[in-house]
Every structure is written in C-alpha cells, then in structure tokens.
Amino acid sequence: MSASTLRIALVGNPNCGKTALFNQLTGGRQKVANYAGVTIERKEGRFMAPSGRLLQILDLPGTYSFDANSPDEQITRDVLEGNYPGEAAPDLIVCVADATNLRLHLRFVLEVKRLGRPVVLALNMMDAAQRRGIEIDVPELQRRLGLPVVETVAVKRGGALALIERVDGEVPVTAPAMADDPASRADLHAQVREILSATVTMPRQTAVMDDALDRWALHPVFGLAILAVVMFLVFQAVYAAGKPMSDLIGTGFGWLGGHVATLLPAGPLQSLVVNGLFGGLGTVLGFLPVILVLFFFILVLEESGYLPRAAFLLDRLMMSVGLTGRSFIPLLSSFACAIPGIMGTRSIQDPRDRLATILVAPLMTCSARLPVYALLIGAFIPTHRVLGMFNLQGLVLFALYVAGILGAMAVGWVIKHIRRDKSEHALLMELPSYRMPKPRDVAIGLYERGGIFLKRLTGVILALTVLMWFISTFPSPPAGATGPAINYSFAGYIGRGLQYIFAPIGFNWQISLALIPAFAARETAVAALATVYLVGGEASGGLSHALTGQISLASALSLLVWFAYAPQCMSTLAIIRRETNSWRNVAISFGYMFGMAYAASFLVYQLASWLA
Amino acid sequence: MRLSDLPKGAPAVVDRVHDAHAADPIAQRLRDLGFVDGEPVRVVAIGPLGADPLLIQIGSTRFALRRSEAHRVTVRQEAA
Numbered sequence: 064m065s066a067s068t069l070r071i072a073l074v075g076n077p078n079c080g081k082t083a084l085f086n087q088l089t090g091g092r093q094k095v096a097n098y099a100g101v102t103i104e105r106k107e108g109r110f111m112a113p114s115g116r117l118l119q120i121l122d123l124p125g126t127y128s129f130d131a132n133s134p135d136e137q138i139t140r141d142v143l144e145g146n147y148p149g150e151a152a153p154d155l156i157v158c159v160a161d162a163t164n165l166r167l168h169l170r171f172v173l174e175v176k177r178l179g180r181p182v183v184l185a186l187n188m189m190d191a192a193q194r195r196g197i198e199i200d201v202p203e204l205q206r207r208l209g210l211p212v213v214e215t216v217a218v219k220r221g222g223a224l225a226l227i228e229r230v231d232g233e234v235p236v237t238a239p240a241m242a243d244d245p246a247s248r249a250d251l252h253a254q255v256r257e258i259l260s261a262t263v264t265m266p267r268q269t270a271v272m273d274d275a276l277d278r279w280a281l282h283p284v285f286g287l288a289i290l291a292v293v294m295f296l297v298f299q300a301v302y303a304a305g306k307p308m309s310d311l312i313g314t315g316f317g318w319l320g321g322h323v324a325t326l327l328p329a330g331p332l333q334s335l336v337v338n339g340l341f342g343g344l345g346t347v348l349g350f351l352p353v354i355l356v357l358f359f360f361i362l363v364l365e366e367s368g369y370l371p372r373a374a375f376l377l378d379r380l381m382m383s384v385g386l387t388g389r390s391f392i393p394l395l396s397s398f399a400c401a402i403p404g405i406m407g408t409r410s411i412q413d414p415r416d417r418l419a420t421i422l423v424a425p426l427m428t429c430s431a432r433l434p435v436y437a438l439l440i441g442a443f444i445p446t447h448r449v450l451g452m453f454n455l456q457g458l459v460l461f462a463l464y465v466a467g468i469l470g471a472m473a474v475g476w477v478i479k480h481i482r483r484d485k486s487e488h489a490l491l492m493e494l495p496s497y498r499m500p501k502p503r504d505v506a507i508g509l510y511e512r513g514g515i516f517l518k519r520l521t522g523v524i525l526a527l528t529v530l531m532w533f534i535s536t537f538p539s540p541p542a543g544a545t546g547p548a549i550n551y552s553f554a555g556y557i558g559r560g561l562q563y564i565f566a567p568i569g570f571n572w573q574i575s576l577a578l579i580p581a582f583a584a585r586e587t588a589v590a591a592l593a594t595v596y597l598v599g600g601e602a603s604g605g606l607s608h609a610l611t612g613q614i615s616l617a618s619a620l621s622l623l624v625w626f627a628y629a630p631q632c633m634s635t636l637a638i639i640r641r642e643t644n645s646w647r648n649v650a651i652s653f654g655y656m657f658g659m660a661y662a663a664s665f666l667v668y669q670l671a672s673w674l675a
Numbered sequence: 676m677r678l679s680d681l682p683k684g685a686p687a688v689v690d691r692v693h694d695a696h697a698a699d700p701i702a703q704r705l706r707d708l709g710f711v712d713g714e715p716v717r718v719v720a721i722g723p724l725g726a727d728p729l730l731i732q733i734g735s736t737r738f739a740l741r742r743s744e745a746h747r748v749t750v751r752q753e754a755a
Contacts, residue, residue: 127708130703130707165735166709166735166736167736170707252709268732277720281719281730282720374739376722379723379724379725382741489704490728490739491739492739493739494737
C-alpha cells in the first residue's frame with residue numbers, strides 16, 4: 064500500500080485546532096483564529112510522508128455531535144461515512160481533541176468511533192495542558208478508548224511529528240460500527256466520565272488566567288466600557304498610524320508620475336500613464352497601510368479569544384434588533400470585507416438569524432470604503448483637536464462607522480418585526496480560553512490580505528481605471544469646441560445623464576460617473592475621480608485640492624453618507640446570491656440599500672446646504 | 676431549581692434537561708454539550724443588559740446560554 068495515496072479527514076469539536084494542525088501538516092496558510100466556526104468549508108491539502116507515501120488531508124468544519132437535526136453535522140457525518148456525493152470515504156479519520164477540555168471533546172471522539180471507521184486521536188494543545196498542570200495517562204487512555212492516541216501542539220513548529228509518524232504507519236484496526244439512538248447517546252457521557260476519572264487529573268477546571276480576565280472582560284459595567292474603548296482605539300489607530308504612511312505613498316507616486324511624464328512624448332499614452340496609472344492606481348495603493356493597520360487589529364482580536372466575549376456582552380442588544388450575539392463575529396469581519404463576513408454567517412445555526420445577519424453585513428464599513436472616506440475626510444474636514452486629544456478627522460471617520468452600525472440596527476429591527484416565524488432562537492455559544500496572538504499567524508493574515516488587495520488593484524481596479532481614462536479621453540472634442548475637452552467625451556455624456564438621478568443629493572457629473580466603477584469595487588471611485596479630474600485638467604494640485612475646488616462641503620458629506628449605505632459592490636451581491644441561493648434576497652439587499660442611501664444622502668445634502 | 680435561577684457563583688449539579696416542546700433541538704443540543712445528570716455546573720457571569728445571557732461553566736467549558744435556554748435545565752444545589 065506504500066505507493067497509494069492515503070486519504071485522511073480531520074474532525075473534532077469547534078476550535079480544537081484542526082486547521083492549525085492542517086496548516087502544520089500541509090504547509091498551508093488557511094485562516095486560524097480563536098473562536099468556534101472559523102472553518103466553514105472543507106479544505107484539502109496534501110503532503111509527502113517520510114515513507115514516500117502521499118497523504119491527502121481533508122479539513123472539515125468543527126462539530127459538537129452527529130445530531131441529524133443539524134444539516135452541517137449531517138454533512139460531516141456523510142463525508143466520514145462515504146455517503147456524501149462525489150466524496151470517497153477517507154481511509155483514516157484523525158479526531159482532534161483539546162487536551163484541556165476532554166470532558167466535552169471525548170464525547171465526540173466516542174461518537175466518531177461508533178461510525179466503525181479507522182480512527183486516530185490527536186490530543187492537541189498539550190502545551191497548554193502541561194502549563195495548567197493537567198496530567199493525562201496516554202497509554203491508559205489509548206487502552207480504554209481502543210484507539211491510537213498521539214500528542215500534538217499544532218501551533219508549534221514540529222508539533223505534529225508524532226501524528227505524522229502515526230498516520231504514516233499501519234492503518235489502525237476498526238471497531239465495529241454501532242447504532243445511533245438517543246439511549247446510547249446518553250450513555251456516551253457516562254463512558255466519558257469513567258474514562259476521565261481513570262486517565263486525567265486536573266488541578267482546577269479552568270485556567271487561572273481566563274477567570275481573572277473574564278472577571279473584568281465580562282463585568283456588566285467594566286466589560287462594556289472595555290469593549291467600547293477597544294473599538295474606539297482601533298479606529299483612532301487606523302487613522303493615526305495608517306494615514307501618514309498613506310500620504311507618503313501618495314506623494315511618492317505623484318513624484319514618480321511627474322518624472323515618468325518627462326520621459327514620454329505628450330499625447331494619449333502619456334495621459335494614460337500619468338493620469339490613469341500613477342494618478343488613479345497610485346491613489347488607491349496609498350491606502351494599503353490604512354487597510355493593513357485595520358486588519359492587524361482584527362487579526363489580533365480574532366486570535367486572542369476576546370471576540371466571543373464581545374458577542375456575549377452584546378447578545379441581548381443584538382437580539383433586540385433581530386440579530387444574535389453570534390452575528391457579532393461575522394459583522395466584525397465585515398469591517399474588513401463583507402464577503403468573508405457573509406460566508407462566516409454559516410456558523411449561525413438559526414436560518415432566520417443568519418439571513419438577517421447577511422442582509423445587514425454590507426452596512427458594516429468595509430475596508431474598501433476607507434480610501435473613499437480617507438480622501439474626502441482629508442480634503443474637507445480640518446485637522447482640529449477636539450477636547451485636546453481627539454483628531455476631528457478621526458472622529459468623523461468613527462461617526463461614519465457608527466452610522467453604518469446604527470443603520471444595521473434599524474434594518475435588523477424592521478426585519479424582526481416583519482418576520483412571521485417568531486419561534487425561539489438559540490444562542491448556545493462556547494467561549495474559548497484566551498490565547499496570546501502568534502506573531503506568525505498575524506503576519507500570515509496580513510500577507511494574505513495585502514496580497515488580495517494588490518491583486519484587486521492590478522486586476523479589476525486597473526482594468527476599470529484604464530476604461531475610465533478611455534471614456535474620459537475619447538472621443539476628442541469636435542473642431543471649434545469651446546468647453547473643456549472632457550465635456551465632449553463618453554464620460555461627459557454618461558455622467559451628465561446620471562446626474563439627473565443624483566443631482567438632488569448633490570452629486571456633480573464627475574461623482575455620478577465614478578459611482579459606476581465603484582459598484583464593481585468601491586476603491587475604484589477614488590481612482591475614477593482622480594482620472595476624470597486629471598484628464599479634465601482640473602487636478603493640477605492633487606486630487607483633494609481639485610475636490611475642494613469643485614464640490615461643496617454639503618456634496619462631500621452627502622457622498623460620505625452615500626458610501627456608508629449604498630448597495631455595493633457586485634461581489635457582495637454575488638456572495639449573497641451564493642450563500643442564500645436566492646435572487647430575491649439579492650433584490651431585497653440592493654433595493655433597501657439604494658433607498659436608504661438615497662434618503663440619507665438627500666437629508667444630509669439638503670440640511671448641510673441649508674445650514675451653509 | 677432551574678439553572679436560570681441559580682445565583683452567580685453557587686456550585687450545583689445538573690439534574691436533567693427538559694424539552695420545551697416535542698423534539699426540542701435546543702434541549703437535545705444541551706444534552707450533547709454535556710448537560711446531563713450529575714455534571715457540576717456554575718453561573719460564571721451574567722450579561723450586562725437585562726441580565727441575559729448567562730455564562731455557564733460546565734466541566735472545563737464555558738457556554739453562553741440565554742435565560743430561555745438555561746430554563747430548560749434543572750439543577751440541584753449541593754453543599755460542595
């Protein structure tokens with residue numbers, strides 16, 4: 064059997080470290096974090112064992128049991144038994160269990176064993192178990208379970224060597240399959256208790272550190288205060304740390320563009336390179352540091368185990384607006400991007416809660432909106448200090464995030480009240496141990512996100528920017544034309560057409576035009592505005608200079624609010640279609656967001672114009 | 676006594692989980708998560724708004740349960 068491929072499936076309770084182990088085995092870079100339900104799709108990887116045999120590893124979403132009531136758990140069970148269409152049964156099941164929490168995790172191990180397939184048990188997080196003085200008699204555990212048991216530390220280099228050695232050896236003999244009925248399920252707990260009392264000694268049930276931290280983090284008053292301070296500091300830091308780096312990149316590109324311009328002959332090519340590429344793309348690229356700073360904080364929070372605490376604190380509030388504490392993590396990831404956020408709603412079991420979360424997730428301010436916000440705030444909002452410590456620009460940015468959240472609450476409330484099915488929604492959420500974020504995991508996360516941003520920049524944003532340049536430049540004005548050349552281009556005509564719709568909310572034709580590419584990728588609005596104004600010859604002093612000269616403060620505020628609520632981007636709508644399998648939900652999302660954005664911008668524009 | 680009425684920090688053990696209605700999936704899930712006769716259980720923290728949800732320690736695991744979920748579990752307080 065040495066030449067054949069061995070198919071191995073990783074299963075276990077949520078947050079026991081399956082994906083960390085998967086990455087360790089396959090050299091993969093799948094996302095890991097410290098909460099239940101990070102892995103929402105099956106992932107596959109392969110590696111060569113020391114014996115030269117190819118091992119194919121399947122990473123499955125975590126599950127507490129094989130209760131047929133839950134569709135996800137039924138799928139995991141079907142995969143393991145080879146009943147899932149298009150998926151051959153694995154040759155070996157590696158059941159991963161958290162060594163610090165065997166009382167919960169062993170029950171699932173016994174359930175897996177009853178499938179009657181070859182199983183190896185990986186006792187993961189052995190380092191944490193040792194730190195807490197938990198002693199496990201592994202040979203006795205192995206004897207009582209009737210399964211091979213290996214110790215692993217998935218987050219440490221070389222922490223999976225024992226597992227590799229074991230799976231590379233003989234496939235263990237299989238225990239006979241057993242029926243799954245309620246009586247024998249209840250019996251599993253009795254077995255777990257018996258095994259634990261014979262094999263495990265724990266000095267105390269919980270980690271001292273967790274108790275101490277939770278006393279503050281979950282305190283009814285301090286807990287909420289800490290949460291508010293954490294969130295506020297993150298957004299201040301995004302501005303304080305990210306913005307100077309962004310400005311540096313922007314200045315660098317302007318300088319580079321100027322030098323390249325002297326090398327090229329004047330004409331369409333020079334205009335494309337200077338206005339389209341350096342002006343448009345350079346402006347967007349400048350926002351990479353801002354986005355990375357935001358991701359840094361989200362990754363650190365995810366790894367630390369704090370996020371489920373925040374979900375605990377906010378559950379009641381979220382319930383009152385038709386959501387659930389479980390919505391908190393998908394909604395927080397939506398601050399990075401709504402797409403992983405919407406995919407992450409799969410960890411919400413209740414279909415009604417899940418749909419409500421999907422519908423409001425795009426209202427969370429995603430990182431693609433940051434370039435637009437940063438550009439407009441930088442151009443229109445003065446850098447006052449408020450109360451001696453807060454930057455007014457940072458406060459406006461914070462207010463925009465809050466506007467998104469309040470909008471989401473309002474929409475959730477409406478959904479709750481028009482929903483017909485009022486039966487009970489469950490929370491039932493596990494709170495993990497706190498963990499020090501690993502610099503390596505954070506670095507990998509930042510690298511991946513930076514890569515995705517650059518790929519978008521050189522793909523869809525580049526293509527749209529060139530297209531914007533093209534329609535702004537051609538056709539050339541007819542002989543004897545008097546106005547600026549751009550007025551005679553395609554862009555001029557399209558923009559002025561759109562202006563009929565957007566004039567009441569204060570958008571000029573350039574902004575109206577920029578909304579089209581923004582629908583494909585929001586950041587493109589910045590590149591598109593830069594291109595249109597540069598081609599129009601109105602942006603000699605930089606884009607923000609051109610903006611302050613061309614549009615009023617009322618229009619700028621209206622545009623900010625528009626970006627907070629508007630239905631964007633195409634990919635988000637596509638993922639809503641995929642995750643809910645319904646065009647109706649796509650239409651609802653698009654319709655309500657368009658209406659909400661238009662109404663809010665209209666109010667802001669009229670009010671600001673009147674005040675001015 | 677119901678788990679939802681247990682004072683914070685008081686040690687108790689689970690008696691059983693009651694179905695709120697026929698084939699109650701929430702009750703079944705609670706049993707799967709280890710809310711079975713004889714398990715030691717404790718209320719660790721109480722949510723800040725409306726004293727909901729509750730953070731329940733069972734074994735080494737902490738679960739956030741809403742009051743309506745905790746109401747399904749009966750517990751015995753023992754001098755431990």
